[in-house]
Amino acid sequence: MAYKDEQLNEEKVFKDPVHRYVHVKDRVIWDLIATPEFQRLRRIKQLGTTNYTFHGAEHSRFNHSLGVYEIVRRIIHNFEDRPHWNEDERLLSLCAALLHDLGHGPFSHSFENVFKLDHEDFTQRIILGETKVNKVLERVSTGFAQKVADVIAKTYEDKLVVSLISSQIDADRMDYLQRDAYFTGVSYGHFDMERILRVMRPIDDQVVIKSTGMHAVEDYIMSRYQMYWQVYFHPVTRSAEVILSRILHRAKHLYEADDYIFKLEPTHFLSFFTGNVTLEEYLKLDETIVHYYFQMWQEEADGILRDLCERFMNRRLFKYIEFNPNMQMQEWxxxxxxxxxxxxDPEYYLVVDSSSDLPYDFYRPGEEEERLPIHLQMPNDELKELSRNSDIVDAISGKKRTDHKLYFPKDLLDGLSDERMKRRIKEILNERGEIENDD
Incomplete structure (x- = not known):
């Protein structure tokens, strides 16, 4: 039997708090899970610094990746024998779902922003490089790894396969909304996924929704909207991210200075500081390593690095106010x-952070491909764009919301000896809005 068709002697299952069980029968999937590159995802948290706000948010990219695989597995099962679905794409879809987040680094987006990295680029490098993952994929067939990379990059010729993990209603979003809601303990991210899976239909190059399932999709979109503003963009979480990014910037600055000698040399960060990161070096850095450095850097001679690391490790976060520097340039x-x-030093202790989200949008020429709309399949088989039929979705469609906050260390301001300066700083901050607590 060819490797791509090989099945395990007995189906394996992972007990999962969101989907109850994750089912694995394909030998290829089982072998991919066992690779070091995939196991590394156990050491990358799904939500970065969100556990500073919601203490249960300790789940990993490993959990999430298995969940996305399971949802795609169930979608494909429902697609069996339906027109427009090519059964030959089954294994490719499962592999892409499992590996879609393979390139995430420690603290994910915060880390990427500081060092100008792209996790999708590293996902492709892992899949196509000299890795155990690549060896497994190439055993399926020569060039199979490239196909998986193309699906994740959204360049694969079969756009229906791409849409399963990258669209406005895909397995990736359906898993992380429910999983993140479960582990944060909030109620916002829950929706009727069972219903959505039952009404998904493969049509040409996209997945559409049977019109009778419109209300389940409305619930899904509103869940996403609420999760972004109540969880993902929570200002306390962003405060921790601000401190994290300032630590990395400070360490890079000290490394580039000729006269500073680290007590603990940032060996694992050197290639990131120089902008020449090899795949091997990237895979060696995970959140356990980063935490080790932050723990040890609390004893560094540099006062800023020492202070920021102590704040991050012990959750002494910055306070914040609503503040838009574009509108309040003089105060800034x-x-x-x-x-x-x-x-x-305002470079490290006075930081504006902006969050923005577009919860749903219909197609606009020139926009990114993931903004392709959700279509409803009407009883006469006509396809209609979702917001044209749903007042709820229409109300938020195309409306980008942006939030600006100013972060600063209130404890340092309270400790200033110059009373006039302290008073003026607090006057400006209080003119812009009440200083928020971090709980």
């Missing part, structure tokens, strides 16, 4: 100068 300039005069 004055605050910046006041911080400098007070001896509080």
């Amino acid at each position: 300039k004055e605050l910046y100068q006041l911080f400098q005069h007070a001896g509080i």
